[in-house]
Amino acid sequence: MEPSRWERAKYGAAMGGAVGLCIGLVFGGLSAMRNGPGRNGYVNNLAQTMMSSTAMFAFFMAIGSVIRTEEALAIDYAELDQNKGRKNIWGGAMRFKTPPVVILQQQQQQQQQQRQEN
Known part of the structure; x- marks a missing residue:
């Protein structure tokens, strides 16, 4: 905890x-x-x-x-990564297609829409 x-x-x-x-x-x-x-x-x-x-x-x-507390923004970046397992042209792992902040905003909007529907 x-x-x-x-x-x-x-x-x-x-x-x-x-x-x-x-x-x-x-x-x-x-x-x-x-x-x-x-x-x-x-x-x-x-x-x-x-x-x-x-x-x-x-x-x-x-x-x-x-x-510096990050309890409110505990993010599982591996879950957000849209390029799992893919490599870039230099052999390293690819970065996010969409920045994590944008993904979090989209997730929050989806949650708000679901709350409004219920």
Whole structure:
């Protein structure tokens, strides 16, 4: 069973948080070594850099994970291929005669017509 969008967002946020934490540690440490502690001291400056990068990476990775969900568009391309088993002149498998998006639109129109008839 595929994870839901909410679960994918949580996984993306966790991965982004881990990456952001590491990047915040590296860049915050480099910044503290180059520029000094500033007003807040080394630890507070480093913590602020780590938390801001963690929040940013987690947010964007969560959004990216949700965008990439393909559960609504699970397509069996082998079923849609109209040129099964045929080869092109270079010996490779032939591509679609009709793009898959057009085929899906045609299938959706047929389903709508069947619903209207019933």
